[in-house]
Structures are given as C-alpha cells and as structure tokens.
Amino acid sequence: MRARFGFVTLSLAFSPCPNDTFVFHALTHGLVAGAPRFEVTFADVDVTNTAALSGEFDLVKVSYAALPWLLDKYTLLPCGGALGRGCGPLVLVKDQSITSLGGKRVAVPGDRTTAYLLMRLWSAGEPPAEITVVPFAEIMPAVAAGRFDAGLVIHEARFTYQRYGLHALADLGEWWETDTGLPIPLGAILAHRDRVDPEQATAWIKESVRLAWENPRASREFVLEHAQEMEQSVVDQHIALYVNEFTSSLGPDGHAAVDALLNRAAAEGLVPATPLVGA
Template sequence: MTISLAISPCPNDTFVFHALVHGLVPGAPAVDVTYADVDVTNTAAERGAYDIVKVSYAALPWLLDDYELLPCGGALGRGCGPLLLTRTGTADLTGATVAVPGDRTTAYLLFRLWSADRPPARIEVVPFHEIMPGVAAGRYDAGLVIHEARFTYPRYGLTALVDLGEWWENDTGLPIPLGAILARRGVVDPVAATGWIRESVRQAWADPTASRDYVMAHAQEMEPDVADRHIALYVNDFTADLGRDGHAAVDALLRRAADAGLTPQISSSRATAWTS
C-alpha cells in the first residue's frame, strides 16, 4: 500500500513529516509525496487529489464532505499570524491593490474579517514568493504574507501595517488556525493516520538534526537560521494535538466566516477532528 501525501516545502512541514516520508514510522505505508504551496493544495483537495493533504483551515468548508480533519500535524499557534505589509506605512487601503497568497487561505480570510468595516481594496492573488518583492517595487500597495516573511520583511524596506494573528488573538483569546491536515474519507483510516503523524512528530522532536538536510533541500534558498526560527514558531504543542484550544480556534474561525457570509456553513461535527 502507498498513500499520496501533499505538503508544502516549508520547514515546518518537512520537519514534521520527515520520518513518515522516509519510511521511519513503524507500521506506516509507503508515501508518495508532492510538495506544493497551500493555494495549490487547497484547489487540488477539492478534486480529491491526495490521500493526506495539508490545506488552509479557511478551505475546510469546501473539503469536509470528502476529507476528515486530523488532530495533529498542522499549523496553529500564537504569535505566528499573517502580516499585512506596506511600503509607505500608510493605513489607508481605500482603492489599494493588496496582494494575497490565495483566495482560500486562512491569511486572506483573516484579512477579510479584519477589514469588514473598512473601505474595500482590490485583491490580487500572487505566488507567495512574489508578494514582498512586488510590494517593495510598487506593483502592489500592500501584501499579505505568512511564514518566514515574519522574519525577513524588513530586508525589503516594508512596514507591518497590522499583525492579523495578534488581532485575532486579542479579539478571541484563541490561537490562530493556519494549516490543517486532512485524510480522505473512505481511503485513509483517520485513527491510523493520526498515529503515523504523531510518531513522525515525536521523532522530529527527539532528533531535530535527523531532518536537517531534507528540510534545507526544500527550503527555497532560506537561510538555516530563518528555517530554525520558522520551525520553532510553527511546530508546537498544537502540532501533536489540537486539544481544546485548537478545536475552539477552528470552530471560531469557521463560525465567524460563515456568519459573515464568507464561507459556506458546515456542521460542527464535520469541523471536529478525530481525537483519542
């Protein structure tokens, strides 16, 4: 048996899934892995393209009929939210062009919730790696960034207009639900998959150096210290188990989005990960 897995090439995903991808998890099947940005996996999952897949929590309302949310392996946390960057530091986005990394990303959903009472901006979906250079060059008035951009945006001469994670935490008291791990219903046993991923996480923490070459090979020319900070920020207790706060954060995000008419309504049972 071989399962198909899609994750991003970001250090947190390669760190977490190193053992599973490399056949180091006892009892787990062989893995055929695809590396793609989350905007790509969000769309591919709608076609049922992968058995286990990393997607944005914001995309769950379109996916949970075919996939089950797993309680581990994803990205939630505190102090790790998306940033809205500008070149000029102006807070007025009336008529501005804002580059976003995907129209079903959690970053964009948080932006839409935050900006609900503000004048509308023009939105352009842009590959993540092009956002900061594009804002710096004046092609976009602002850009919504995630992941390691938290550490590198000053290099581009940019200013953080708002930390949407900080806004979310202050407003809800909950962590930020960024990336989810889903298992395809009727194809992958969610109980077994949860065990495989938790063991992969355990091995990653037990020997962080074991995945070093693998992480850096996919880190898109990222400096080692930035990769280390990326992992430290996004791989945390929620990676091993969503727990009560993690589930509450997911529920709050999807409920607010549906109430605002930004996403379809889903049942609470569909949004609850399998737990043991």
C-alpha cells in the first residue's frame, strides 16, 4: 500500500483534447523536475466525473459541476484546469425554428458536466427536455442526422459546427459572462486527499504549464496524436482559447466563478450545497 504522500507512480486522468495534452505533456513525459512518473488514462470528462466518485485516480480532470460529489475525496487544485472567456458551451440545432428546449430531444455530453449545468440554469422555467447522454464526438453528427432536436457541445465544436449545417441556439458562455461578469468554469484538476500532497501537485502542474508555454512545439506530436483527427488550425485555436491565465492560476476571478456557479446551482436545487472553494 502506498504510504501517505509517498509515491513511485501516480495515476492521472484527463481528456485527449488539445488543451489537456498541451498542459500535461511536460508532466507526463518526465520533463518536470522532482515530479513522479505517471500512469495516464485518457477519457472524456463524463467518464472521469464518474470514476472520481470512487476515488479511482490520484490526479484527475473533472467538470466543476461535479465538485459537490467529489470534494470529500479530492482537493481542488488552483491550476491546470479550463476556465476562460468566450469559450463556453453551445446549444446547437439544425432547425432554426426551434427557439427553446422545452419538450425537445437534447443530446448532452454528460449529466454532471459544467455544460449541462449551465444549460439547465439557462433554460430554467421551461418545460423539461428529453435528455440523452451521448459521447461528445457523436453529438453534432446525431443532431445533423435528425436523431436529436438539439445538442450541447463543448471544446473544438465551437470552431466546426457550421460544417454539419448546424446553428447556435445559445452560447452559454456568453450568457454566463453577461449575467455574472465572471469567466466560465469548465474543467477542474483534483488531487486525491489521501494519496497526493496538493501543494506538490500544484507545483508540478504549474511547471508543466510554464514549460508548455515556453516551448509550444515540444508537445505538438503528442497533442496531434490524441486530437481525434483535428486539423492543425483547429488544434491551435483550441489551445489558444482554453489555455490561458486561469490555467496557471485560478486567481480571485476564477474562484469567484466556481463559487457563483455552484451556489446558483444549489439555490436552484440542481446540486448539493458545496462549501466555498475560496481563493
């Protein structure tokens, strides 16, 4: 059994999306001095949200919306995650006559994702929609084929949805920023309370981010390997949008955004009440 905060190899789970592979390239390739070796699992956030419930990973990328169910086992780290402005989820439709989601068939990437929580806050007061969890990469093709009336998408989909003949019913990030003045808190990095020293992990990840920015070409092969056939221009746009000052440090605005999201959701009865994450 691993001694508390003693390690040889740690487990780390994050998505294959370019922002994550860019951020964690140095850490997972032995380029961060003093960091341990990592056993890496690539998985969509809906998978990691569920796996983290049982404490499966030592370090894990999850949705901020999942924190109310995870903070008993994990500590939120102030770096490495995904927050920002102008980078929020989109609600997409093929039929432009659709003006609301009430009673509609809607594909979402996960039921504890920040995207879904934002959509529920945005559509509060409407009749319930018929929700189906669909793997992220399948949502736009399914809406384009008419299997769903609308789809909730994240990440690089905001650069490519027009190719599927789809239209944006709502930009949930724009709605959130207008309503709160805060960035959109999308993905969080958590450290297992019993197996990882959060201060050490924070230092490792901050250094990995610094090295990524210092030499962005170093991670290119690794990023493209996992980018699910994304062309280079989309990969570059994705990284530029989602890897920003909040990746290095949440800071006061980042912490305020997380608190605002979870407090508002708890007030609506959508998540359990959660202690403030604080700066």
